[in-house]
Every structure is written in structure tokens, then in C-alpha cells.
Amino acid sequence: MLLLVCVAWLPAEAEAENAAEDEVSLHSEAAVLIDAESGQVLFEKNGDEQMYPASITKIATGLMALEKADLDEKVTVSEEAADVEGTSVYLVEDEVMPLKQLVEGMLINSGNDAGTAIAEHISGSEQAFSEEMTEYVMKKTGIEDTNFTNPHGLFSENHYSTAEDMAEITRVAMQNDTFRDIVSTKEKAWKGEGWETELRNHHQLLWDYDGANGVKNGYVTEAGYTLVTSAERDDRELIAVVMKADSDSYAYEDTTKLLDAGFEEFDEHILKEADRYQSPNQSIYTLRNDRSFLYRGDTDFDFQVNDKGKLTVSDDQGKDIFTTYLSKERGKSGTDTKKRAEAAPKADSRDMDESLWKTWSKYSSVVADTIYYHLQYMMNINNF
Structure with a gap:
């Protein structure tokens, strides 16, 4: 039975329906919390609204580079890559560097120059790489509301994603062991022609939140502060995405609220x-x-x-x-x-x-009839 x-x-x-927005009060304009194993959405606020991702774009760029190229390949830095504006690992024109080191500089220190060098090496140009990357992540993750026009997240009107899409891209990226190792790295020695230092991961929750193991922060004026965070406790891994916060402190505060709720208020x-x-x-x-x-x-x-x-x-x-x-x-x-x-x-x-x-009743009556006729038979034998 x-x-x-x-x-x-x-x-x-796995696919999940939206949780109520009023369960957690957030500053960020959009947010999503998912279970990393199944992809189940535990909380969302404007999760499917298209927004500018800023440097969390580099999650997709890192995934693309790790899975579409040989990390031991040598990359020659172009003038265009060396001159990209924004956060930098101070690459020098014609400098030659292993692809893996560029991925580390991009994900740990958010080097825009490293992102451009990666894109040019794999696809020949930022535009070609961005088109290929958009198609690649759509096919690999099933997302539908994302379009990338560059590998680093500098503002472009046609460069957008959603909190839900970025959560799913991150979920898939974290299944790559090399990606997982890089984004969880707190500090990394860096030696290049233009800069020799120790990189410090820009994601502050790696130090401040128990179980945090990645992944990327971002900011441009049009996007506000964006933050994608993965954390693992007691065999449960969660991914939180917040977009368009007014300050980095709000982004970190919202992320902490989401992760705390996921670990403390949900059962399996x-x-x-x-x-x-x-x-x-x-x-x-x-x-x-x-x-x-x-x-x-x-x-x-x-x-x-x-x-x-x-x-x-x-x-x-x-x-x-x-x-x-x-x-x-x-x-x-x-x-x-x-x-x-x-x-x-x-x-x-x-x-x-x-x-x-009905099934139970049917078979119960069969059993009862069998017992009844068996008893009748035994009584007849005794009487005979």
C-alpha cells in the first residue's frame, strides 16, 4: 500500500516559483536568493527585471574563458586592453601573460584590462566575444533576459541582465572547480610588467560572512552597486544576488539578510x-x-x-x-x-x-472470503 x-x-x-517579496526587507532594487544545488528560488524581488550588471558581468566572462580556452595559453596584451578605463591590474601593451593569470586578475581584482585581453584572445574582439558569450550562457543555463556587449561590465544601454539570470549563471559557474577556487581566493600574489603586488579580493564578505566562498561585486553609476555572493554551511550552498543598491554597505547588508534567512529559516x-x-x-x-x-x-x-x-x-x-x-x-x-x-x-x-x-476494500473482502470458506471446509471435514 x-x-x-x-x-x-x-x-x-529544477525550477521554482517566486517567494513573497515581503519576507525580507531590502534596500536593493532587485534581489534573488537561490539554492545552489537545485536552482530553487527561495526569495525574489524584481528578479526578472532587466538591469545593468556592472562588474558581475565578469562571472560570465570567467566561465566562458575557463570552459572555451586552454588556461596555459599565452595572451599578448593589446593597446586597447591596456587602455581600458576603470579598475585595472595595470597590464602593459605587448605584455605576454598566461590566460589563467588574466582570469585571476579579472575575478579577484576586477581588472577591466584583463577582461578585454581575455575577450580579444578568445574571439578577436570585445564585440565578437560578447556575442559569443551571450549565446553560450543562454544555451548552457537556459536564461533568456540577458545581453552582454562587453566582457567587463562598463556601462552600455544594451548590456543588461536580471538578478535571476545572474544567479543561474553563477550557479553553473560554481560547478567549475577552477572558477570556484579563483573566486574564493582572498589574496593572490601578482607579478606583471606594470605591477607587482598582492591582490586582495574585492568581495568583502569573504572575510566578514561565515561560509562565504565567492563570488563578485560591481559598480558603475548607471547600475548602482551589484553583488553576487555564494556561501556554504552544513552541506547547504546558497547564492544571493542584489542589484542597484545605493551603496556598497546596503548591498552587503541586503546580502547578509538573504543568506541568514536561507540558512536559518529554511528546512530541507x-x-x-x-x-x-x-x-x-x-x-x-x-x-x-x-x-x-x-x-x-x-x-x-x-x-x-x-x-x-x-x-x-x-x-x-x-x-x-x-x-x-x-x-x-x-x-x-x-x-x-x-x-x-x-x-x-x-x-x-x-x-x-x-x-x-476501493482497492483496499476489494482485497480485504477477498481475504475475508478466503478465511470464511477455509473455516467452513474444516468444519465439514470434522462433521464427516
């Missing part, structure tokens, strides 16, 4: 590999391995799957908190039920649907 009432899940790309609910669901057309859907989602506070869940295998998890207030697509189980229908059993907290037998009780 328990097998008839389990829920289901497929390890497909695990969907088991054996869990199953039935859709309205009687199809049965299953998962291939254990998966989980996060939920806030003491709540019950409702699990619904449609005829296309889309599973939606709602809380007891009717708010959708998690969705994904399931895998159809071949040759199964009808007698299985979609209700919760092991999948939902506090589920009991009253949650099972009428079809289950």
Missing part, C-alpha cells in the same frame, strides 16, 4: 527515489534518484502533477514553492494513486484518495 501512495521526481533542471524536504505520482490521465511518473527542496517554517505540502509530468509543490497557503518535470513510467496507470504518504510531513491515511480505499 505504501508503494501506491509515494510521490515522484526526475533529476531534471527530501523526495525519495522510490516516490511515485499519478497524473489526472492516470499516467505514473517517477524519479531516478533522491532529490530535495527547501521550505520555510512549519508547513504541510500539496503535490500535484499534470498530464505532461510537471510536478508542483505548494505550501499550506497555496503558494507554489517548487516545480520540476518528472519521468513517465512505462506501462503503469490506473491502480496507482498520486497522494502523498512518505513525501509530505504529517500525511495520514485520510489523505489517500477514493481509488485506494
Whole structure:
């Protein structure tokens, strides 16, 4: 019977519905908090609004460089790269430097000159690189509301992204071990023709927030202060994005609020590999391995799957908190039920649907009849 009432899940790309904006009060104009493993959105404020990203653009540039080029390649710095305005690692024209060192200078010290040198080396020009990078991250992450016109984030009207898109780009980038290692580096020795120093990571929460392990801050006048932060505690990793804060202190304050809420106010609910669901057309859907989602506070869940295998998890207030697509189980229908059993907290037998009780009643009566006729048979033998 328990097998008839389990829920289901497929390890497909996780997708989440928006959390209420009033759960956390923020200064930033846009913000998103996601679970790094599943991509589940735990909180959002104007998460899908297009905004100028400033230097958090370099997250995408770093990902592109790490996955599309050999880090041991030697890069010759052009005059254009050496003269790029803004934050710099003081590259010199015709200087030759390993690609990996340029990526480090760009992500740790936010070197715009390093970003341009990377773009020119990989694609020939900033424009060609930016077009390729936009297409690349769209295909790799599934985002739709981002367009890059440069590799470093200096202002351009057509250079934009959203908090949700930047969170997803970061989630994918953090799956690259080299990227993860670079953005978590607090200090790094730097030796170039124009500058010899020790770089200090511009992301202050690497020092100030327990568990912080990246990733990038940014600022230009039109964008305000932007900040993307990853942090990990007790086997849970979260990514927070804030955009268009009026000051860096507001950006850090908002990020701390989001991460604190994610670590302290959310619990994990695990969907088991054996869990199953039935859709309205009687199809049965299953998962291939254990998966989980996060939920806030003491709540019950409702699990619904449609005829296309889309599973939606709602809380007891009717708010959708998690969705994904399931895998159809071949040759199964009808007698299985979609209700919760092991999948939902506090589920009991009253949650099972009428079809289950009919099935139970049918087999209960068969058992009872079998016992009855067996007793009758034994009595007849004794009388004979």
C-alpha cells in the first residue's frame, strides 16, 4: 500500500516559483536568493527585471574563458586592453601573460584590462566575444533576459541582465572547480610588467560572512552597486544576488539578510527515489534518484502533477514553492494513486484518495472470503 501512495521526481533542471517579496526587507532594487544545488528560488524581488550588471558581468566572462580556452595559453596584451578605463591590474601593451593569470586578475581584482585581453584572445574582439558569450550562457543555463556587449561590465544601454539570470549563471559557474577556487581566493600574489603586488579580493564578505566562498561585486553609476555572493554551511550552498543598491554597505547588508534567512529559516524536504505520482490521465511518473527542496517554517505540502509530468509543490497557503518535470513510467496507470504518504510531513491515511480505499476494500473482502470458506471446509471435514 505504501508503494501506491509515494510521490515522484526526475533529476531534471529544477525550477521554482517566486517567494513573497515581503519576507525580507531590502534596500536593493532587485534581489534573488537561490539554492545552489537545485536552482530553487527561495526569495525574489524584481528578479526578472532587466538591469545593468556592472562588474558581475565578469562571472560570465570567467566561465566562458575557463570552459572555451586552454588556461596555459599565452595572451599578448593589446593597446586597447591596456587602455581600458576603470579598475585595472595595470597590464602593459605587448605584455605576454598566461590566460589563467588574466582570469585571476579579472575575478579577484576586477581588472577591466584583463577582461578585454581575455575577450580579444578568445574571439578577436570585445564585440565578437560578447556575442559569443551571450549565446553560450543562454544555451548552457537556459536564461533568456540577458545581453552582454562587453566582457567587463562598463556601462552600455544594451548590456543588461536580471538578478535571476545572474544567479543561474553563477550557479553553473560554481560547478567549475577552477572558477570556484579563483573566486574564493582572498589574496593572490601578482607579478606583471606594470605591477607587482598582492591582490586582495574585492568581495568583502569573504572575510566578514561565515561560509562565504565567492563570488563578485560591481559598480558603475548607471547600475548602482551589484553583488553576487555564494556561501556554504552544513552541506547547504546558497547564492544571493542584489542589484542597484545605493551603496556598497546596503548591498552587503541586503546580502547578509538573504543568506541568514536561507540558512536559518529554511528546512530541507527530501523526495525519495522510490516516490511515485499519478497524473489526472492516470499516467505514473517517477524519479531516478533522491532529490530535495527547501521550505520555510512549519508547513504541510500539496503535490500535484499534470498530464505532461510537471510536478508542483505548494505550501499550506497555496503558494507554489517548487516545480520540476518528472519521468513517465512505462506501462503503469490506473491502480496507482498520486497522494502523498512518505513525501509530505504529517500525511495520514485520510489523505489517500477514493481509488485506494476501493482497492483496499476489494482485497480485504477477498481475504475475508478466503478465511470464511477455509473455516467452513474444516468444519465439514470434522462433521464427516
